[in-house]
Amino acid sequence: MMSAITSQHDHHVEELESLKVTGFWIFLVTDCLIFGTLFATYAVLVNHIANGPSGKEIFELSGVTWETFILLTSSFTSGLAMLAMHKGNKKQIINWLIVTILLGMSFVGLEVREFAQMVDEGATISTSAFLTAFFTLVGTHGLHVSLGILWMIGLIIQLFQRGLNVKTKRKLTVIGLYWHFLDVVWIFIFTIVYLMGVM
Amino acid sequence: MWEKIKDFSSGFFVTGEPMIYGADVAIVLVSLAIVYVLTRYKKWGWLWREWLTTVDHKKIGIMYIIAALLMLFRGGVDALLMRTQLALPNQHFLDSNHYNEIFTTHGTIMILFMAMPLMFGLFNIAVPLQIGARDVAYPFLNAVSFWMFFFGALLFNLSFVIGGSPNAGWLSYPPLSEIPYSSGPGQNFYVWGINISGIGSTATGINFLVTILKMRAPGMKLMKMPLFTWSVLASCILIIFTFPVFTATLAMLYIDRFLGGHFFTMTGAGNPMMYINLIWMWGHPEVYIVVLPAFGIFSEVVATFSKKKIFGYKSMVFSLILISVISYFTWAHHFFTMGAGADVNTFFAIATMAIAIPTGVKIFNWLFTMYKGRIEFSQPMLWTIGFIVCFVIGGATGVMLSIAPADYQYHNSYFLIAHFHNTLIGGVVFAYLAGLIYWWPKMFGFKLNDRLGKWAFWFWNIGFYVCFLPQYALGFMGMTRRLYTYGWDRGWAPLNFVSTIGAFLMGIGFIFQAVQIIYSIKHGEKDTTGDPWNGRTLEWSIPSPAPHYNFAVVPYAPEQDAWWEMKKKMQDPDYKKEKVELEPIHMPKNTGIPFIMSFFWFIAGFGFTFEWVWMIVVGLIGVAATMFARSFQYDDDYYIPVEEIKETESAMGRVV
Numbered sequence: 001m002m003s004a005i006t007s008q009h010d011h012h013v014e015e016l017e018s019l020k021v022t023g024f025w026i027f028l029v030t031d032c033l034i035f036g037t038l039f040a041t042y043a044v045l046v047n048h049i050a051n052g053p054s055g056k057e058i059f060e061l062s063g064v065t066w067e068t069f070i071l072l073t074s075s076f077t078s079g080l081a082m083l084a085m086h087k088g089n090k091k092q093i094i095n096w097l098i099v100t101i102l103l104g105m106s107f108v109g110l111e112v113r114e115f116a117q118m119v120d121e122g123a124t125i126s127t128s129a130f131l132t133a134f135f136t137l138v139g140t141h142g143l144h145v146s147l148g149i150l151w152m153i154g155l156i157i158q159l160f161q162r163g164l165n166v167k168t169k170r171k172l173t174v175i176g177l178y179w180h181f182l183d184v185v186w187i188f189i190f191t192i193v194y195l196m197g198v199m
Numbered sequence: 200m201w202e203k204i205k206d207f208s209s210g211f212f213v214t215g216e217p218m219i220y221g222a223d224v225a226i227v228l229v230s231l232a233i234v235y236v237l238t239r240y241k242k243w244g245w246l247w248r249e250w251l252t253t254v255d256h257k258k259i260g261i262m263y264i265i266a267a268l269l270m271l272f273r274g275g276v277d278a279l280l281m282r283t284q285l286a287l288p289n290q291h292f293l294d295s296n297h298y299n300e301i302f303t304t305h306g307t308i309m310i311l312f313m314a315m316p317l318m319f320g321l322f323n324i325a326v327p328l329q330i331g332a333r334d335v336a337y338p339f340l341n342a343v344s345f346w347m348f349f350f351g352a353l354l355f356n357l358s359f360v361i362g363g364s365p366n367a368g369w370l371s372y373p374p375l376s377e378i379p380y381s382s383g384p385g386q387n388f389y390v391w392g393i394n395i396s397g398i399g400s401t402a403t404g405i406n407f408l409v410t411i412l413k414m415r416a417p418g419m420k421l422m423k424m425p426l427f428t429w430s431v432l433a434s435c436i437l438i439i440f441t442f443p444v445f446t447a448t449l450a451m452l453y454i455d456r457f458l459g460g461h462f463f464t465m466t467g468a469g470n471p472m473m474y475i476n477l478i479w480m481w482g483h484p485e486v487y488i489v490v491l492p493a494f495g496i497f498s499e500v501v502a503t504f505s506k507k508k509i510f511g512y513k514s515m516v517f518s519l520i521l522i523s524v525i526s527y528f529t530w531a532h533h534f535f536t537m538g539a540g541a542d543v544n545t546f547f548a549i550a551t552m553a554i555a556i557p558t559g560v561k562i563f564n565w566l567f568t569m570y571k572g573r574i575e576f577s578q579p580m581l582w583t584i585g586f587i588v589c590f591v592i593g594g595a596t597g598v599m600l601s602i603a604p605a606d607y608q609y610h611n612s613y614f615l616i617a618h619f620h621n622t623l624i625g626g627v628v629f630a631y632l633a634g635l636i637y638w639w640p641k642m643f644g645f646k647l648n649d650r651l652g653k654w655a656f657w658f659w660n661i662g663f664y665v666c667f668l669p670q671y672a673l674g675f676m677g678m679t680r681r682l683y684t685y686g687w688d689r690g691w692a693p694l695n696f697v698s699t700i701g702a703f704l705m706g707i708g709f710i711f712q713a714v715q716i717i718y719s720i721k722h723g724e725k726d727t728t729g730d731p732w733n734g735r736t737l738e739w740s741i742p743s744p745a746p747h748y749n750f751a752v753v754p755y756a757p758e759q760d761a762w763w764e765m766k767k768k769m770q771d772p773d774y775k776k777e778k779v780e781l782e783p784i785h786m787p788k789n790t791g792i793p794f795i796m797s798f799f800w801f802i803a804g805f806g807f808t809f810e811w812v813w814m815i816v817v818g819l820i821g822v823a824a825t826m827f828a829r830s831f832q833y834d835d836d837y838y839i840p841v842e843e844i845k846e847t848e849s850a851m852g853r854v855v
Contacts, residue, residue, distance in 0.1 A: 009785070009838075019414075022409055023337060030401055034443045034444075034446065034447045038451075041462065045469075126458065129470065132462050133462065136454055154831075171830075
């Protein structure tokens with residue numbers, strides 16, 4: 001009798017957890033639209049440089065290429081964490097998550113350095129419409145990455161406390177989705193903002 | 200020191216208007232009275248356990264509705280103040296700035312803090328019950344949505360007595376809403392009040408979309424769903440695809456104001472028209488977000504009170520979806536005069552006209568449902584018939600406005616004002632009031648008084664035409680919107696005076712409704728059957744008010760109008776009730792986190808409004824901490840034992 005109840009409970013919880021993954025996909029749609037709005041605004045304002053510099057003058061492709069390389073690698077390592085989850089290897093998941101966090105932190109660090117350099121050169125958010133759009137778009141992505149890092153740290157603690165179960169598995173799936181999504185957004189930023197900016 | 204405090208408070212509090220001081224006194228007195236009553240009757244614990252921490256969709260729905268009715272009152276008072284000012288030429292009842300503030304708060308409150316929460320209230324009350332679900336997909340998130348709305352609305356309304364209200368119109372167009380022209384905290388209140396509640400709206404959109412797609416009773420195919428649920432589905436898709444745009448756009452406006460950005464400024468090569476495009480990409484679908492559920496309510500009401508299956512179910516569904524798709528492609532009709540060129544204007548003009556077609560299909564379907572039906576002129580039905588006439592006029596003038604070259608004449612005139620009130624009052628408000636009366640017994644277990652309700656209806660309905668028909672004419676006579684006064688020489692005085700009378704008639708209608716609710720709480724007819732209207736859909740199959748688990752046994756609903764079909768089967772003499780085994784019901788636990796988290800958002804929002812960085816930091820840390828706390832909460836569900844279900848059911852007169 002008891003085992004029947006627990007198995008039914010697991011069934012209820014599993015159902016609810018799978019609903020949450022569905023909901024997260026839809027949340028990503030809304031987040032995608034936020035980025036879409038920022039991209040559209042950037043596209044409209046990209047040549048509105050007023051008396052400030054243009055993208056060509058301030059973008060440094062070498063730093064950005066490193067950022068891209070690091071973020072893509074972190075996407076790969078977060079994927080490895082998912083593979084470890086399917087194998088049920090908690091230690092491996094945590095290790096890959098830590099690698100992902102470190103890569104994410106270096107990405108954010110490089111971005112902050114890039115922004116600081118620009119501000120040093122006098123290219124601030126209030127210089128021109130182009131720069132306002134640039135800092136907002138790229139900064140919003142950076143903010144997302146930073147939140148993802150905090151979130152992953154929380155998840156690692158929960159993995160230590162609770163181990164792998166239906167709930168922690170769902171949470172890992174969701175953050176995996178989030179992290180890959182940020183990667184996709186970055187590819188667009190790299191192409192539309194940086195590559196097209198220096199061309 | 201004293202000087203410093205005086206200096207601060209003269210900028211912080213709104214001063215100088217006797218009406219504001221009156222309001223200050225009223226706010227303090229009402230707050231004290233609430234605190235006194237709660238303490239005197241020892242209700243604090245009850246308030247916290249039963250309401251502030253609830254995740255029950257029915258209670259959340261009730262809280263939405265209470266908040267929305269309060270906001271209807273406030274927005275209505277704003278409207279009456281405006282109409283009093285305009286009743287006669289050259290009045291000094293309100294000065295120009297005060298008038299600007301009032302038309303801004305009237306519009307913002309009526310759409311975002313009245314229509315939206317009233318709609319969400321009805322979503323919460325009706326949708327899970329209609330589809331045979333025990334709750335929404337994410338009950339916790341549902342509570343977050345409500346409290347985000349609540350604290351957003353609170354922040355926005357504070358601007359009335361603290362810091363000064365926004366005064367750049369309900370959509371806060373730049374460059375007027377930028378720092379050089381609106382330097383006070385008013386526009387910041389606007390941005391943060393709306394954005395905090397807007398996050399909640401987006402979450403509700405996701406929540407109900409998943410609820411409808413994933414939590415329907417067994418057997419209920421999509422094409423067998425009640426039409427209200429279909430309309431909520433269409434509305435949720437629109438919310439998901441437009442609210443993020445709104446959130447991002449207002450955030451950009453705030454970046455301009457707070458960080459000195461140049462998105463929409465006149466300097467630094469900013470582009471104000473970008474804002475106007477973006478805001479209407481949300482703003483136009485927004486009117487369909489609120490009107491599609493209105494169509495859904497009418498579909499339920501018409502079928503119930505004509506005792507007929509709805510005419511043309513499939514075309515009803517198809518037209519709902521078509522409207523929601525086309526509504527994305529009409530936004531530029533709000534500014535044909537921008538100068539986008541003939542080709543762009545033509546595209547948006549044709550898209551706008553095209554929307555009238557599926558809308559017309561719906562009107563005919565309602566009429567054909569009534570045709571040869573046994574119509575019962577109950578209150579919801581009266582509102583429905585009132586709506587059809589009103590909305591057809593609003594729709595026709597809408598098509599007039601959609602003709603781009605002609606729009607150069609009507610643009611921002613009183614013709615426009617009359618048009619959108621025709622659709623928003625005649626469509627949305629009439630519908631939500633109909634829905635409120637229709638589902639009232641399900642919420643509270645008693646009906647609203649009929650006599651008082653019919654008085655209210657006639658005052659509203661007649662008052663509406665008296666108020667707004669003259670405004671069409673005033674538009675043709677050259678009166679533009681947002682004028683705070685005018686001279687005798689214009690010849691607008693008689694029509695304006697009539698219009699003001701109409702506004703007060705609607706105000707009397709509202710008073711009748713308030714009296715109706717208070718009267719019915721004591722003397723309302725009890726709903727003992729759970730099915731007071733001889734309804735057709737599943738919400739009427741359970742007792743009123745619904746038990747907190749909704750359905751003791753999840754129903755099997757393979758047919759359209761599932762409850763109607765069940766009732767038919769039950770009348771069959773050979774009908775035998777199937778014996779069903781009750782099972783423990785899995786339910787989410789109450790939690791205080793949504794309330795506390797939204798409260799921290801409120802703190803952060805207040806900090807953003809006054810640009811006090813320490814307060815922003817405190818608020819955002821609080822938000823993050825409460826989110827973390829939630830993430831670490833694993834014990835968030837429980838089971839209702841079979842015994843308890845049996846007791847509850849038999850207390851409501853149901854045999855299980």
